[in-house]
Amino acid sequence: MATACGGGGGGGDSSNPTAKTLVSISLTPINPSIAKGTVQQFTATGTYSDNSTQNLTTSVSWTSSVPSVASISNAGGSNGLATAIAAGTTAITAASGGISSTTATLTVTPPTLVSITVSPTNPSIGIGATQQFTATGTYSDNSTQNLTTSVSWTSSVPSVASISNAGGSNGLATAIAAGTTMIMAASGGISGTATLTVTGGGSADNEIPITVNGALCSGNSYLNKPCVSVTVCTPGTSTCQTIDDILLDTGSYGLRIFKLLLTVLPPVTGNLAECIQFGDGSSVWGPVQTADVILGNEPVVTVPIQVIDSTFGARPARCFNADTTPAAAGFNGILGVGLFTHDCGTTCVSSANNGIYYACGASCSGTTVPLSSQVQNPAALLPLDNNGVLVQLPSVPLGGISSVNGKLILGIGTRSNNIPSSVTAYSASSTTGEFTTLFGGRTYNSFIDSGSNGLFFTPPPASQLPNCTGANAGWFCPTSTLSLSAINTAASGTPSGTVPFQIGNFTSLTVNSFNKAFVEIGGTFRGNFDWGLPFFFGRNVFVGYGGSASSLGSGPYWAY
Amino acid sequence: MKRRLYALLLGLGLAAAFLAAAGRVQATLGESEDSVDSDKTAIEATGLSTVVHNGYTVRELRSVAVTLREYVTPSGIIFAIAWNGQIHPDLTPLLGSYDDEYRTALQHTPREPGRRRLHIQTNRVVVEKWGHMRNLQGRAYVPALLPPGVSVDEIK
DSSP: OOOOOOSSSSSSOTTOTTOOOEEEEEEESSSOEEETTOEEEOEEEEEETTSOEEEOTTTSEEEESSTTTEEEOOSTTSTTEEEEOSSEEEEEEEEETTEEBOOEEEEEEOOOEEEEEEESSSOEEETTOEEEOEEEEEETTSOEEEOTTTSEEEESSTTTEEEOOSTTOTTEEEEOSSEEEEEEEEETTEEEEEEEEEEOTTOSTTEEEEEESSTTSOTTOOSSOEEEEEEEEOTTSSOEEEEEEEEEETTSEEEEEEGGGOOSSOOOOSOEEEEEEOTTSOEEEEEEEEEEEEOTTSOOEEEEEEEEOTTSSSOOGGGTTBOOSHHHHTSSEEEEESSOSBSSOHHHHHOSOOSSEEEESSSEEEOOOOGGGSOBOGGGGOSSSOSEEEEEEOOOOTTOBSOEEEEEEESSSSSTTSOOOSOOEEEOOTTTOOEEEEETTEEEEEEEOTTSOSEEOOOOTTOSOOBOOGGGTTBBOOSSOEEEEEEEEOTTSOOEEEEEEEEOOHHHHHTTOOOOBOSSOEEOOSSEEEEOGGGGBTEEEEEEOBTOEETTEEBSEEEO | OHHHHHHHHHHTOSOOOOOOTTOOOOOOTTSBTTOOOTTSOOOOOSEEEEEEOSSOEEEEEEOSSEEEEEEEOTTSBEEEEEEEESSOOOHHHHHGGGHHHHHHHHHTSOOOTTOOEEEEEOSSOEEEEEEETTEEEEEEEOGGGOOTTOOGGGOO
């Protein structure tokens, strides 16, 4: 009940006949709007009969008409502090004695985003791997919400890692190169960050050791034999075995392993087999079987391989001399990483008379095979390093050495350890994989073959490359080591480049020597110029698959 | 009948002809080009062409798996063969009377792992293989039957 006071005297406290009286109370702010969970401080100002004013915030009695929308405190230290509880509107008033204030209307709006947290905060992953980030928003009412699919994701150094804003993969980062990048999630003006570290500048995941007649080769291996080991697993399991003495072969395509060494593959249930012949007329026969293959530390690849087994089915006459044992063949298996991804290709897709693939029941007859079922290079199926390989072997001194350690690096330009530099690419025929070599006035069709253990060619007339006598008759025995050079030209006609090479006396080099790796050995070949393993010593040799591409161009190509 | 068929094909010049499965046009080293031995395995040719050279003729039979070239003397005798393709052809029907000595020599030839080529020389015939996956190659010839002036290098 308000009592208006007119002029002086009377109407006041009987104990203080001259005291002013409170006439009105006003509130500020009048019409605030705040988000749920936030607070609003109100101030009550009293006006007195003598027109003086006074801040009465701490002495009035505060009221919220709809306490469920906002409460208002009358506690010492927080007098007049309204707390927004739920969306809606409430009337805030203050009273003292019999005086009530004007009404302030407090509107509570939905909670606002206050901060964003990105997790994990500081992960570290390898090149090619992915990391899922989550954005969590915290609101003015302390509620939280997963905002991963609605924020805008950015990577401060996109060359280190990219991050997706695409539906279904929001917040998924992919590591590209070693380094650090800041991952940010932003919405409106609010953002949160995390730090992503990508490791593996010289990533070992795509590197596979090669030993030329070293630890990975069987004890009595022939000269200049590059060996790797391969891990094979029972498909879909982690039951694996690692097999060494696998010939690294840039002259063939696909993985072949002798059955008697394979313990992790179940008995063959399919009827597809193949007869694979080689340049020397030797052959391997056996069924095609799907296996899980691990090269280096790469992800597992599920791929058809050839299980070498001369006893499988009714071996066709073409494979009359199929190797029966690793000792007979000179290897436990072959990893073919040459210019073509599949061992046969489109010929075997369209014609049953391909002479390679057979369907075996009571007898074996020629059959077509779709590309996906053909034996093919496991490395071509890798998620990242699938466009070719780099063979890196160190130089070998004249006179030879007992063994050599090098690397097979999977992929071309896919990681920091396989970026081509200071090499020239030479395109190869898309049917034969060959280019041309000019040597001693003679032009040859040529190829680069790590499975050949010397430099093999028909010597031009007037060359000083006589054959050795006796058991070494196929090798050259010049009277002294010759320094020679040839010119290689790409199948397309350009570019051309000079290749120096040396040929020494094979008999002198090998008699009474324990050395097994030689750069200066060669012998007679018919037709082609076969740049065998000596070509690889001291070079980076890139093999670009047909159907793939890199900074060096579209395959098939050799680059060195 | 077979002579007329061959003459017809030759008259057409360079032509690809589809051959019935039973009509295998493929002859044997050292024998007349007209010899057709239909109960021996053949390369199942799907295309045929003939090129005349100086002193000899080359007849090329193409099949899916391999292309075979037969080198024929002016008097119609096959003195050499050469091939390239996904496979080496079965040499037994192609070598004919020379096959036995080839097989014997092969059995006595030590395996050379790491060497992607084969060279067999008997009293009467030379057989060579070389190459790599997707382009296996080879040739076989009877030196005594080479026409005068024809070099071994032309057999390819």
